Each structure stands twice: as structure tokens, then as C-alpha cells.
Amino acid sequence: MIHGIALRYFVEVARTGSLAAASEELHVAVSAISRQIAKLEQEAGTALFERLPRGMVLTEAGELLAEHARRTLLDAQTVLGEISSRHARQGGLVRLACTDGFAHSLLPDIMLLYHQQHPATRFSLENGSPEQVRHWVETGEADIGLGFAMVDSHKVDVVLQHELPVCALLRPGHPLAGQETLSLDDLTGYPLAILERGNTVRQLLEWSFSAQGKVFSPLLSSGHSSTLHRFAARTDTIALGSRLAIHGLPECSKLLAKSIDEPLLQQRQLQLMTMQDRRLPPAVSQFLQLLAQQLREVLAD
Template sequence: MLHGIALRYFLEVARTGSLAASSENLHVAVSAISRQIAKLEDEVGTPLFERMPRGMVLTDSGQLLAEHARRALLDADAVLSEISEAHALGRGIVRVGCTEGFTRNFLPSVLAGFHVEHPRARFVLRSGTPAQVEQWVAQGEVDVGLAFSTSTSTAVHAEFSMSAPVCALLRPSHPLADKDALTFDDLFDYPVAVLERGTTVRQLIDWCCSLRGKHLEPLFTSNNSSAMHQFAALTGAITLGSAIALQGMEAEPTLLAKHIDEPLLNERFLQVTTMKGRHLPPPVSQFLETLKSALSMADVAKPRKGRTRVAR
């Protein structure tokens, strides 16, 4: 029988690739961690790690055990959460991973609304690239993932999906503001602010340029969408993204979201994901339904060919 403490030690070594780092993080002696891993390897009858000069790397058997261990430990936590709720309904932690744009307005608004209905719930919010969000969900580091994607992943379970085309965001006074829809060529006639590589927006823009034999030279590049939106609002540059990540603010709008008449830029969707095969604790399940409802009401699956207002 695989013991919980041994699995926790095993997962930490798998995460860090080092007995010493795991010892420091867990505040447990290296010898104790090494003994537990040796017992696991003896129990399953095969090595779980390759001992390399620069650290420990999971074998194929180790990868299989890691996937099982993450689900098993999270399911155990979910059961404990359900038991504790018999005494304190609504208590629990909801851990959310998302791409950076959602941290600005949309998710804080959803979390605040959920807090009103579930005041004893606690929240952890992490932001990163789409690939990082997928990894966090797959490894159980967050409960729910919210990110844009251009393909369907087999590493996580999609709880919700909706179309989320790339839009052009520009000032109401911009020369293109009165056009029903922009063309891809319009982007080359004005200064443009774009996210760094590793994002779905940049990926699709680069694909379009490659297919058309064009090269886009951004005036401004950043890994922070808030900085890009503010830069566009101050300078009159065009930036690219999605209106949904900016919803939830009550300030006066400073940018408009315009449809771009380019099929490839429509090949993007927004996904809410959870770990495959995991039993979610009640607070997480409740938040998941709240998040899906908020996204459904956002109504951005098809960009309007007009002036869609985006908050500062």
C-alpha cells in the first residue's frame, strides 16, 4: 500500500529534481526522504527516478506514479474538505491559475462576487503563460485554470470552452475607430503594441505574418497586457487581445474592441480546465459553476462589428 507521506515526498522530489531542495522545502532530512523513495521503489518493483549528475529525473514508471499520486492526494484533501464542511459549510481554498489579462478586472470581480455568497472561502490566484496554467492544473498546483488556447489539450479536462477571437483595441479617436471591421493589413499602417511570444495572441499574429510573407515590427512589446492597454490609450497605438479580460471595471472606456476580418485570428478559444479524473472539493465545484456562468454572460464569443467598449 502506498502511503500518503511517501507520496508527498516523492512528488516534491519529482517537482524539484533534487533531494536537497526537497529537504529544504519540506523541512525533512534528506535521509528520511531518500528512505521513503527507496521504500516506494521497492514496493512498486522498479526505479522511479534516474539519478543524474544534475539531479533526479522521473522514469516512465515514475511519471505514471506521479500522475496517480497527484490525483490521490488531491482527492484525499477533497474528502477532508467535505468532512470539515459538515462543521463549517463553505470553508475551503479555491486556487485559480490564469493568463495575466484576467487578473486585471475579470477574475477579481468574479472572486469578489463569490466571496459575498461564500464568505468563509479563501482564494489563491496565480498568473502565467497558457503553458504554465496548463502545467499547474495538470500537476494539481491550482484547482481551476482559465486561459486562451489555439488547440485542445489532452493533459487537462476542459470544463468550459468558448470562442475568443483576437481583437484590435484602439482609442475612440483612432482613424480606424469608425470602421465596422479591420483588415490584417490595417495593422501595418499604424503603430502596434503586442504581447511577447508564448501567448496565443502573439502566436496567431506570427502565423498570419508567416502565411502572408509579412513582418510586423511592434512599437511596444510587453508580457503585461495592462501596460499595453495603457500605452495604446496614451499614444494612439493599436494593441491586440480580447475584451473579456478587461470586463468588470466601472470606469469610463478608453479603448474600443474591433473585429479583425482575418480567419486565422478567429482560431482561438477560452478554456476553463481542471485536472483529469480529479474529484473537486465543494468550494471549488461551486466556484467553477460561478466562473462558467460569468463567462457565459460575458457574450464575447463573436466580436461585434462596431464599437465594443473596453474599460481602462
């Protein structure tokens, strides 16, 4: 029989990559964690980790157990939370993960809207690359993820998916402001501002330029989309990104979002996601409904 404590230790070792790191996080002796892992492996009849010089990596069997264990532990937390909420006025916790552009205005505004109706609910918000966001949702480190993808995700439940091509963001007085659609040649004539490597915008733009035998060297590269937008609002620099990233930002609301005539830049999907087959806590489920509704309204504008 697989016990909850063993699963908890197992998941923490899988997350941190070592017994020592898991010991620090759990405040449990390394020997105790090691014994529980050994019992799980004995019960499974196979190794769950590869023991490498730099840490422990899940085997194929370990990956299968990790998916089950994460969901089991989260479901248990959800049930305990539901029981607790019957005896105390607790609003619960909603853990969000998103790519950078959504963290500045869009998500905070929707969180504020929910907070006005459910003041006891607590939030946490992390932002990272699309791969990080998806990983946090897959492993249960985030309840809800909002980010971009170029391929379908098989380990998450996609609540909402919408095509959201890369666009050019420029100030109203920009020399290209009168054009409805821009080409890559148009972009090469002006300074560019773009997010650092590890995001869909950068990857798609590099592919597009490479396919035409072109190269680009951005004037500004940053991990924060707000930096790109502020720069574009005051210069002839063109920021590459999403029109949703400037939604609700007063100082950037006048930026024009221009489509780019390049097929590769159309291959981007906005995804609102949760862990596959997970039973969501009431607060998370309610916030998810509001978030999906608000996103649909914004996308329809």
C-alpha cells in the same frame, strides 16, 4: 502498498526536480526522502526518476505514478476538508490560475461576487502563460485554470470552451475606428502593443505575419495586458489581445474591439479547466459553477 507519506515525498521531488529542493520545502531530511523514493521504485519494479547532473526528471513510469499520486493526495485533502467543515465554519480555499488578462478585473469581480455570499472562503490567484496555467492545473497546484489554447488539452477536464479570436483594441478616435474588420496591412500602418513571447496572441500573430511574408516590430511589448490597454487608450497604438481582458476596467472600457481578417488569428480557444477526473472540494465546485455562469453571460454580450 503505497503509503501516503511516500507519495507526498515523491510528488514534491517531481515538482521541484531534486531531493535537496524537496527537502527544503518539506522540512524533511534528504536521506528520508531518498529512502521513500527507493521503496516506491522497488515496489514499482522500475526507476521512477532519471538521475541527471542537474536534477531528477520523471521517467515514463514516473509520469504515470505522478498523475495518480497528485490526484490521490488532492482527493484525500478534499475528504478531510469535508469532514472538518462539519465541525467548524470553514469556507475552504479556492486556488485559481489564469493568463494575465483575466487577473485585473474579470476574475477579481467574480471572486468578490462569491465572497459576498461565502465570506469565509479564501482565494489564491496566480497568473502566467497558457502553458503554465495548464501545467498548474494538471499537477494540482491550481484547482481551476482559465486561459487560452490552440489545441485540445487531454490531461484536464474542460468545463467551458469558447472560440475567442485575437482582436485589435483601439481608442474611439483612432483613424481605423470606423472599420468593422481590420487586415494585417491595416495593423502594419500603426504602432502595435503586444504581450511578450510565450502567449497565444504573440504566437498566432507571428505565424500570421510570417505566412504573408511580413514581419512586425511592436512599439510596446509587456508581460501585463493592462499596460498595453492604457497605452492604446491614449495613443494611436493598437493593442492585440482579447475583448474579455478589458471587461470591467473603467479606464479601458471605451476601447473598441475590432476583428482581424486573418484565419490563423481565429484559432484560439478560451478554456476553463480543472484537473482530469479530480473530486473537487465543495468551495471549489461551487465557485466553478459561478465562474462558468458568469463567463457564459459575458461571452454572450
